[in-house]
Amino acid sequence: MTDADPMAAAGEHAVRTHGLTKRFGRQVAVDRLDLAVPRGSVYGFLGPNGSGKTTTIRLLLTLVRPTSGRHELLGRPMPLAADRVLPRVGSLVEGPAFHPYLSGRDNLLRLDAAGRVADPATARCRVDAALDRVGLLAVARKRYRAYSLGMRQRLALAATQLQPRDMLVLDEPTNGLDPQGTREVRALVSGLAAEGVTVLLSTHLLSEVEQLCTHVGVMHRGTLVAQGPLADVTSATAVRVVVRTDQPVPAAATLSRLGLTQVTGGADEVSGLLGDVAPERVVAELVGDGVPVRGFAVTAPGLEETFVGLTGEGFDVSG
Ligand SMILES: Nc1ncnc2c1ncn2[C@@H]1O[C@H](COP(=O)(O)OP(=O)(O)O)[C@@H](O)[C@H]1O
Ligand SMILES: [Mg+2]
Numbered sequence: 001m002t003d004a005d006p007m008a009a010a011g012e013h014a015v016r017t018h019g020l021t022k023r024f025g026r027q028v029a030v031d032r033l034d035l036a037v038p039r040g041s042v043y044g045f046l047g048p049n050g051s052g053k054t055t056t057i058r059l060l061l062t063l064v065r066p067t068s069g070r071h072e073l074l075g076r077p078m079p080l081a082a083d084r085v086l087p088r089v090g091s092l093v094e095g096p097a098f099h100p101y102l103s104g105r106d107n108l109l110r111l112d113a114a115g116r117v118a119d120p121a122t123a124r125c126r127v128d129a130a131l132d133r134v135g136l137l138a139v140a141r142k143r144y145r146a147y148s149l150g151m152r153q154r155l156a157l158a159a160t161q162l163q164p165r166d167m168l169v170l171d172e173p174t175n176g177l178d179p180q181g182t183r184e185v186r187a188l189v190s191g192l193a194a195e196g197v198t199v200l201l202s203t204h205l206l207s208e209v210e211q212l213c214t215h216v217g218v219m220h221r222g223t224l225v226a227q228g229p230l231a232d233v234t235s236a237t238a239v240r241v242v243v244r245t246d247q248p249v250p251a252a253a254t255l256s257r258l259g260l261t262q263v264t265g266g267a268d269e270v271s272g273l274l275g276d277v278a279p280e281r282v283v284a285e286l287v288g289d290g291v292p293v294r295g296f297a298v299t300a301p302g303l304e305e306t307f308v309g310l311t312g313e314g315f316d317v318s319g
Contacts, residue, residue, distance in 0.1 A: 011039075011075035012038060013037060013038055013072070014073070015043075015060060015167075016037075016071060017033050017059075018069055019034065019068060022064065022067050028222050030052045030222050031221075031223045033052075034224065035224060037215070038198075039198050040198055041199075042189065042201070042213045043198070043200045043215045044202075044203060045200060045202040045203070045217050046209050047202075047204065048204055051220055051221060052219050052223075053219055056202075057169055059071070060073060061169060074167060087163065089165060089166065089168070089169060090168045091170070092157060092170045098155065101143055101144070103140060103141045104142060104147065104155050109124070112127055115162060131155075133157075133158060133161055134185070134188055136155060139151065148178070150177040153177055166197065166198065169200045170189070172201075206303045206304050215229055218307060226310055239299070241260070241274055242269055242296070243293060244295030245268065247291055248265040248267070251286060254285050260273055260275065261275060279298050
């Protein structure tokens, strides 16, 4: 590896973790995680509050040491290659400390000057480009303390854009943002992804994953319960059948007996998650049980159903 081409031959994954584990005392915050984030993906790291997302991100960025396990970032073993790799990774975890009495632009100029690779002659240009990306150019001269929460978050994102990045790691980047701020952040992420930047973003919002992500990893109580391309994860786990019948009670009994989960019924239909039961078998058994079937559908699962199926928990689906 030469310094001129620091990421040469760095492999197909932007992130790989191997049994990565973090305990706080007796509590296992992250449990034997095997994360695989393909290069160029927008990877949605999804899970309810307390499921271990932030701890994982802190582990990835070597802000905290693992109890056991290891990982590579941009194909390089960490923390060994941290000096070379971390400058290529923009992150938003705790947010940089901004000076309340300086304007947004002056705050970024300070951060830019602190960067090792920054050419002072082009600082203003870099800073304004970063401000423009997050839609803050018009308020660049306003003091930071006058910024709304959303503007502060967008300034933190702008700070990640002061140098070219191969990857962005964003911990709940739209948390606390108003709808306009949320749209701007999502547009920024999409734009960067289109340029080939790998983005790992944590979220507890399903809609965010559905709108932005190519891949998803689902956390539940410190473990990764599913990961892969979004379409694979949703189709593999939660195909639902809907049976239209005027005898929902015996129909539900048949579905339950076959091993379908989350069997729910209405006045004239029942549905359940298929799991690995073949749909033809469901029809045959219903007929065998004497249930009059007026309609039968296998529905494409939504992300929400998938996660409820995986975790047994509801998600905050707003946003
Ligand atoms: N510094 C810490 N000390 C003790 N427990 C922690 C610490 N950081 C996180 N935890 C615990 O680890 C679990 C995972 O937390 P976190 O990674 O913040 O989850 P998430 O980001 O998904 O909400 C939680 O139960 C949290 O209370
Ligand atoms: Mg968190």
